[in-house]
Amino acid sequence: MHDTTIIEIDKKNSQTWLKTTLASVLLMSAGCAMSFSVWAVDTSVKELRIGYQKSAINFAVAKQNKYLEQEFPNAKISWNEFPAGPQILEALAVGSIDVGVTGDTPPVYAQAAGKPLYYVAYEAAKPLASAILIPKNSSIKQLKDLKGKRIALQKGSSSHFLLVQAVQKAGLTWSDVQPIWLTPADARAAFQKGAVDAWAIWDPYYASAQLEDGAKVLTTGKGLSPNYTFYLAAPKFVQSHPKAVTGLIGQINQADKWVQKNPQQTADLIAKNTGLRPEVSRVFVDRRPKPSGASPLNAKVIKEQQLLADRFSQLNIIPKRISIAEAVWNKN
Known part of the structure; x- marks a missing residue:
């Protein structure tokens, strides 16, 4: 009788343990499934064409470490290099790339100009990473000296x-300065030769001119421009592969952690x-x-980007007022 009782108790304990274990496994499986549903990518993506600049740090690391290849194992990943943001968005508009990374103005x-695009993510503001530079022997001392x-x-x-913001802060008008439209490489050559009086530029060209040319900083973007970096995508790609956008943002953040x-x-890679x-x-x-990972745009970023757009439309630099919010991708 005693032995039978012990066997029955053990049997009950075993059944209880088995039920608890099975429940735990099911719970863990459900958790994994939920996690997968959040981060899962669209396996139907067969091609992903990225537009980038060599100085785009997160993309540079993602390219080196093949993060996108891991995220999209069924896709052919191509990396297309451009000298600056405007050229990237031109390629996006004509369908040559699916995703690109640029500064705030492009x-x-x-x-x-009516070109189709979606803002899908942004990086933290970096006003100290852009500047208006002057030669080391320049007579320019303050922003108002930029006149003419x-x-x-x-x-x-x-x-x-x-530059638009700096001109306004100096109490000048846009017509008071002479913008010389040059790509970063051509601008660097003109700056070195003394063919221009100042150069408005971003890193790493800014850092290079500082260290190698002895360029002086007239002003950084602090208090003038937040200098956000944006990730943009072709609407057709986003509409066809919304899960892929989430996966892309996840891998950008993986790159930033690295x-x-x-x-x-990282510095060696960029060099x-x-x-x-x-x-x-x-x-x-x-x-x-x-950090400088990627996040979906929030109300503050949209507002600041709208202020930029409004400033440009007020100066007739762009032909009409636009709504930034209308171009922001919302995964919901």
Whole structure:
């Protein structure tokens, strides 16, 4: 009788343990399924064409570490390099790429021209990573001294807005300065030769001119331009593969985590990709906010981007007022 009781108790304990274990397994499986549903990618993606600049740190790391290949194992990933943001968005508009990364001004120009795009994510503001530079022997001392001066910059780039804001702060009008529209490489050559009086530019070109040319900083973007980085996508791609956008943002953040853990390796990678000296790349990396992952646009970012667009429309730099919110992708 006693032995039978013990056997019955053990049997009950075993059944209880089995039920508890099975419940735990089911719960864990459900959790995994929920996690997968949040981060799962659209396996129907067969091709993903990225537009980037060599200085786009998160994309540079994602490219090196093949993060997108891991995220989209069925897709052919192609990396298409451009000199600046405006050229990236032109390629996006004509269907040559699916996703691109730019500064704050290129998408405003593109949207005002009626070119299709979606803002899908942004990186933290980095006003200290752009500047208006002057030669080391320049007589220019303050912003109002820019009146009548020749200033090199990429039209439609983030440096365009920086100069617009600087001119306003100086109490000047846009017609008081002479913008010289040049790509970063051509602007650097003109700056070195003394063919321009100032240069509105972003990192790593900014860091390079500082360290190698002895350029002086007339002003950074602090208090003038937040200098956001935006990830933009073709509406057709987003509508066809909404899960892929979530997966892409996840891998951008994976790349940023790698950057935070490996700043010197990141600087070495950027130096290798751009031909810049490692010490220049390190300044560039160190000047970048920490962290600088990608997030969907929030109300504050949309508002600041709208202020940029409104400023450009007020000055007739773009032909009409646009609504930034209308171009923001909402996964819901």
